[in-house]
Structures are given as C-alpha cells and as structure tokens.
Amino acid sequence: MQDxxxxxxxxxxxxxxxxxxxxxxxxxxxxYMPPGGIRARSEQLSTLRGLAHQKFIxxxxxxxxxxxxxxxxxxxxxxxxxxxxxxxxxxxDKARKIPVELQxxxxxxxxxxxxxxxxxxxxxxxxxxxPYLQKVLDxxxxxxxxxxxxxxxxxxxLDEYEPEMKTTQVEAVFAELKAEIVPLLQAICERxxxxxxxxxxxSFDEQKQWAVTMDVLKLMGFDFQNGRQDKxxxxxxxxxxxxxxxxxxxxxxxxxxxxxxxSMHEGGHGLYDQGTAPELERTLLAGGASLGVHESQSRMWxxxxxRSRNFWRFYFPRLKTFFPxxxxxxxxxxxxxxxxxxxxxxxxxxxxxVTYNLHIMLRFEMETEILEGKIxxxxxxxxxxxxxxxxxxxxxxxxARGVLQDTHWSSGLVGYFPTYSLGxxxxxxxxxxxxxxxxxxxxQIEAGQFAPLLGWLRQNIHCHGAKFTPNxxxxxxxxxxxxxxxxxxxxxxxxxxxxxx
Ligand code: ZN
Numbered sequence: 001m002q003d004x005x006x007x008x009x010x011x012x013x014x015x016x017x018x019x020x021x022x023x024x025x026x027x028x029x030x031x032y033m034p035p036g037g038i039r040a041r042s043e044q045l046s047t048l049r050g051l052a053h054q055k056f057i058x059x060x061x062x063x064x065x066x067x068x069x070x071x072x073x074x075x076x077x078x079x080x081x082x083x084x085x086x087x088x089x090x091x092x093d094k095a096r097k098i099p100v101e102l103q104x105x106x107x108x109x110x111x112x113x114x115x116x117x118x119x120x121x122x123x124x125x126x127x128x129x130x131p132y133l134q135k136v137l138d139x140x141x142x143x144x145x146x147x148x149x150x151x152x153x154x155x156x157x158l159d160e161y162e163p164e165m166k167t168t169q170v171e172a173v174f175a176e177l178k179a180e181i182v183p184l185l186q187a188i189c190e191r192x193x194x195x196x197x198x199x200x201x202x203s204f205d206e207q208k209q210w211a212v213t214m215d216v217l218k219l220m221g222f223d224f225q226n227g228r229q230d231k232x233x234x235x236x237x238x239x240x241x242x243x244x245x246x247x248x249x250x251x252x253x254x255x256x257x258x259x260x261x262x263s264m265h266e267g268g269h270g271l272y273d274q275g276t277a278p279e280l281e282r283t284l285l286a287g288g289a290s291l292g293v294h295e296s297q298s299r300m301w302x303x304x305x306x307r308s309r310n311f312w313r314f315y316f317p318r319l320k321t322f323f324p325x326x327x328x329x330x331x332x333x334x335x336x337x338x339x340x341x342x343x344x345x346x347x348x349x350x351x352x353x354v355t356y357n358l359h360i361m362l363r364f365e366m367e368t369e370i371l372e373g374k375i376x377x378x379x380x381x382x383x384x385x386x387x388x389x390x391x392x393x394x395x396x397x398x399x400a401r402g403v404l405q406d407t408h409w410s411s412g413l414v415g416y417f418p419t420y421s422l423g424x425x426x427x428x429x430x431x432x433x434x435x436x437x438x439x440x441x442x443x444q445i446e447a448g449q450f451a452p453l454l455g456w457l458r459q460n461i462h463c464h465g466a467k468f469t470p471n472x473x474x475x476x477x478x479x480x481x482x483x484x485x486x487x488x489x490x491x492x493x494x495x496x497x498x499x500x501x
Contacts, residue, residue: 001068001071001072004064004067004068005068005081005084007064008061008064008065008068008084008085008088009084009282009283011055011058011060011061011064012056012061012084012088012282012283012284013282013283014055015052015055015056016052016282016283016284016286017282018048018049018051018052018055019048019049019052020240020241021048022044022045022048022049022052023238023239023240024240025041025044025045025048026045026238027238027246028041029041029045030232030233030234030236030248031230031231031232031248032230042111046107053095053103056091056092056095057092057095057096061088061092062092062096065085065088065089065092068085069085069089072085072086078467080277080279080280080285080467083285083467083468084283084284084285087284087285087466087467088283088284090163091284094147094159094160097146097147097148098143098146098147099146102139102142102143102146105139106136106139106140106143106412109132109135109136109139109412110136110410110411110412112132113129113132113133113135113136113410113411113412114407114410114411116128116129116132116410117129117132117133117404117407117409117410120399120404121399121400121404121405122400124398124399124400124401124404125399126380126381126399126403126404127378129404129410130377130378132410133377133409133410134377136409136410136412137370137371137377137409137414139412140157140412140414141153141371143156143157144156144157144371147159147160151166151167151168152166152167152168152368152372153371153372154167154367154368154371154372154415155167157371157414157415158170158415158418159415160415161290161291161292161415161416161419162290162291162292162418162419162422162470163289163290163469163470164469164470164471165290165292165418165422165470165471167368170364170418170422173422173425173482173483173484174361174364174418174421176484176485176488177357177361177421177425177484177487177488178358178361178391180484180488180491180492181354181357181358181488181491182358182391184354184491184492184495184496184501185342185344185354185355185358185392185393186393187499187501188342188354188495188499188501189344189393191499191500191501192342192343194498194499194500195337195338195340195341195342195498195499196337196338196341197257197337197338197339197341198338199256199327199330199334199335199338200255200256200257200338200339201254201255201256202254202256202326203253203254204252204253204254204255204256204323204326205253205323206251206253208322208323209251209256209259209260210251210259211322212259212260212319212322213229213249213259213260213262213263214229215318215322216260216263216264216267216306216315217229217247217263217264217267217270219448219450220264220267220268220271220301220305220450220454221271221450221451221454222247222267222270222271222274223274226242226243226244226245226274227244227245227246227247227270227274228246228247229246229247229248229249229263229266230246230247230248231248231249231250231251232248232249232250233250234250235247235248235249235250235262235263235265235266236248236266237266237269237270237273237298239270239273239274239287241281241282241286242273242274242275242276242277242278242281242286243274243278245270245273245274246270247263247266247267247269247270248262248266249262249263249266250262257338257339260306261302261306261307261339264301264302264305264306265298265299265301265302266298267298267301268297268298268299268300268301268302269294269297269298271297271301271454271457271462272288272294272297272298272457272461272462273287273288274462275457275458275461275462275463276462276463276465277463277464277465280465280466280467284466285465285466285467286465286466287465287466288465288466289461289464289465289466289467289468289469289470289473290419290466290469290470291416291419291423292418292419292422292423292426292470293423293426293461293470293473294423295419295420295422295423295424295426295427296422296423296424296426296427296430297423297427297457297461297462298423299423299424299427300427300430300431300457303353303424303427304427304428304431304490305445305450305453306339307336307339307340307353308336308442308445309332309333309336310442310443310445310446311445311446312332312333312335312336312339313332313336313446314445314446314447314448315332315448316330316331316332316335319335337498340352340353340494340495340498342354342355342495342499343355344392344393344394345392345394346388346394346396346401346402346405347401347405348360348363348405348406353424353491353495354491354495355392356420356421356424357420357421357424358391358392359392360417360418360420360421361391361421362384362387362388362391363406363408363417364417364418364421365387366380366383366384366387367414367415367417369383371414380403381399381402381403384396384402384403385402385403388402422470422482424487425482425483425484425486425487426470426474426482427487428486428487428489428490429474429478429482429483429486429487430461430477430478431486431490432486433477433478434453434456434457437456438452438453438456440452441453460477461473461477470482
C-alpha cells in the first residue's frame with residue numbers, strides 16, 4: 001500500500017506543480033504583466049492547465065485509486081492517507097465525467113464571451129452579449145448533465161464550488177435570510193442619515209494607505225516570509241504553496257475604506273492558505289475546503305474583526321499616526337460608525353454588510369430560474385431590475401450597472417455566487433462558537449491581540465486543508481449544520497444599535 005500511495009503522491013505532485021505554475025502566471029497577469037502580454041499568456045495558461053488536466057485524468061491514477069480503495073477503507077478516515085484517497089477519488093470521478101472536447105469548447109467559448117462581455121458592458125448593451133452568453137450557458141448545461149445530479153440541474157454546478165451543497169439547502173437559508181434582511185433594510189432606509197461616513201471620503205495619500213494595509217496584515221498574523229502583497233485592479237488571493245501566498249489590494253485616493261478592507265479580506269484568505277498543514281502540499285488536500293469556507297475566513301477578518309467597535313478602539317490611535325492631522329477631529333466611535341454605513345447601491349462589490357447578500361440572492365435566483373427555463377436570457381435585464389426594485393428598492397438606470405456588472409457568467413462560473421453568502425453566514429456562526437471557546441476574544445481584539453483568534457482558526461479550520469467537505473468540517477467544528485440564524489442576529493443587533501431601530 002505504501003508504494004502505491006507514494007506513486008499516487010508523486011503523480012499528484014506533478015499535477016499540482018503544473019496548476020501552481022499556471023497560478024504564478026495568472027498572478028503575474030493580474031499584477032505586473034504589460035497589456036500586450038495577454039495573447040501569449042492565454043496560450044501559456046491553457047497549455048499548462050491542459051497538461052495538468054490530462055495528467056490528472058490519466059488511467060494510471062484511476063488504477064492507483066482502485067488499488068488503494070480497499071486498504072484505505074481500513075485506515076482512520078481522518079488520517080491524511082485516507083483523506084487523500086477519498087478526496088482524490090471524488091475529484092477524479094468528476095474530472096473524468098467531463099469530455100475533453102466539452103472542456104476545450106468551454107475554454108474557447110468563455111474566452112470569446114469574456115471579450116464580448118467587456119465590450120457589451122462598456123456600451124451597456126445586453127443584447128450584444130446575448131448570443132455569447134447563450135453559447136456559454138448551453139455548454140454549462142452540457143457540463144452539468146455530464147457531471148450528473150439527482151434533483152436539480154443547479155446541484156451539479158454548485159457542487160463544483162461547494163462540494164455536496166444542494167440547491168434546496170441554499171434556497172432554504174436564503175429564504176430565511178431574505179425574510180429578515182429586507183425588512184431590516186427598509187427600517188434602515190427610513191433613517192439613512194443616522195450614520196455619517198464623510199470622514200472616509202477626501203484625499204488619502206496612497207503611500208500612507210499602503211503603510212496602513214501592511215501594518216494591519218502584520219497585526220493579523222500574515223507572514224511576509226511566506227507571502228507578499230501587491231496591487232491589482234480586482235483584488236484576489238492566490239497561493240503557490242503554503243509558503244508562498246500572494247494577496248492583492250487596490251487603492252482609491254478619494255475613499256479610505258477601499259484599500260483597508262480589501263487587504264483585510266484578502267488577508268483572511270491568505271491566512272487560510274498559509275495555515276494549510278505542510279504534509280498536505282502537492283496534493284488535492286492543500287488549500288481550502290470550499291469557496292464558501294474560504295469566504296468565511298475573509299469575511300470574518302474583514303467584517304467581524306475589521307468592522308467591529310473593538311477593532312476601532314484599538315486601531316484608531318494607530319491610524320492617526322499614519323495620517324497626521326487628518327483624523328484628529330474624530331474618535332474611534334466615529335470611524336466605527338462610518339465604516340458601517342448602509343447604502344442600497346447598484347453594484348455588488350461596493351455593497352455593505354446588510355445589502356450584500358441581497359445582491360447574491362438575486363444572482364442565485366436568476367441563475368436557477370434561467371437554468372430551469374423560468375427566465376429567458378433575452379428577458380434577463382427586466383428580471384434583474386425587478387428583483388433589484390423588490391429587494392433593494394432601486395432600479396438600475398442601465399445594464400452596465402445591472403445585469404452586465406459581473407464577469408462570472410461570461411467565464412462560465414454559474415453556481416459560484418452563493419458561496420459568497422454561505423461564507424458570510426458561516427463566518428458569524430464560527431465567530432459565535434470561537435467566542436464561546438475564547439471568552440476574552442473581544443477584549444483581545446480591543447487590545448490588538450489577534451494571535452489567539454488566528455491560533456484557533458489554524459487549529460480548527462486551516463490545518464485541515466480540503467480533507468473534509470464543508471458540511472463535514474462545520475459539523476466537526478461546531479457540532480451542528482450551517483445556519484443563517486447567527487448572521488441574522490449579528491446584523492439585527494449591530495445595525496439596530498447603529499441606526500436606532
Ligand atoms: Zn473573498
């Protein structure tokens with residue numbers, strides 16, 4: 001058995017090396033590559049990923065997994081070896097189900113559709129994008145059919161990003177969330193002026209903002225021996241191993257909160273990647289349990305820590321040292337209130353904690369309704385705008401600020417959006433649990449001591465990598481399934497107090 005495990009690890013090492021090398025190229029493309037590099041880069045990326053895919057779906061890996069199935073079932077299911085066989089088998093089965101031609105056709109169609117989307121968005125012309133989107137969705141449906149599902153076609157797509165999560169589960173938690181958030185938002189909208197964020201708007205030197213983001217990342221425990229931060233138009237995190245994790249951020253010289261919270265968000269992702277157990281490296285067990293669990297880490301640092309009153313009591317005096325004279329007339333409470341201002345807005349990526357999930361629910365509903373034939377693609381803008389009006393009380397003036405705003409669909413990423421909200425909900429549920437384990441958590445944050453929180457996350461979440469599915473991981477850590485209630489309570493308590501509701 002040991003020989004076969006060794007061979008499996010060697011083969012998976014080669015597969016992950018190729019993927020990580022493509023991740024380096026992708027990181028470079030988003031940070032430093034000159035615009036002219038894109039043509040050659042697309043070829044390089046597609047070659048590397050194609051090679052990785054071919055190596056992974058090789059018959060030899062299937063044979064090794066078949067040989068190892070018996071012996072692995074005798075092992076402790078929590079062990080690295082048993083998990084390696086279990087998780088690799090699951091991913092191998094999925095990868096083998098998608099015909100190579102379909103994979104290639106999807107890559108081509110999404111590359112063309114992405115360009116069409118950029119143009120359609122610039123001209124705010126959805127009709128122009130329709131034929132390309134139709135083609136991508138046709139292929140996405142073929143992919144879902146190839147992967148197979150028991151109940152809903154969306155299940156097959158969701159499973160790609162959130163293993164074992166079902167559409168009906170998402171519908172149930174979203175219904176609960178919507179029933180609470182829509183009336184909360186309506187109440188806040190009656191008192192929008194109760195919170196003032198004027199202090200975040202003005203002129204903020206980029207060098208000083210950079211220094212703040214680096215300071216906060218260090219305080220969080222992000223390890224710069226094994227990671228770095230750079231600038232990117234659309235912040236993201238990527239890792240080439242647990243010893244080389246890259247976070248990115250962006251700066252708005254007129255709005256202070258943009259860079260700080262981009263860095264805290266990506267820093268949360270980065271800490272997760274740096275915390276993977278080294279033994280899991282160069283296998284499919286490295287990295288996070290799912291996009292949703294990953295997002296629970298980023299949202300926890302960004303919102304539950306970074307937008308808390310305790311954080312600002314600690315950080316406000318430090319902030320003043322970076323911007324001499326600029327925040328002198330304010331206090332910690334003013335900053336706390338400002339960074340939590342609620343504004344129903346058209347654009348998802350600019351949304352606050354209260355409205356953000358409504359943007360996600362809208363997209364999830366659109367996706368399931370389009371896939372199930374309840375909305376025709378040509379009617380998508382009207383359906384989008386009607387939902388915006390119903391949930392947020394505003395109507396997009398054009399498609400660029402409506403149905404065309406996100407890149408996901410042009411890239412074939414259908415089933416991805418719910419993970420943002422699942423992560424947000426999980427963050428609150430985990431945080432309640434951590435608070436019970438670490439009764440001094442709030443005092444520690446107020447004292448700028450983040451090591452106990454990071455230590456807890458390392459021990460209970462990060463080190464496991466992708467050994468467990470999200471449902472398994474949550475059950476192991478919290479002892480109950482994922483729930484919306486802790487997040488709802490958090491929102492109602494926090495924003496009820498802020499807005500005097
Ligand atoms: Zn994120």
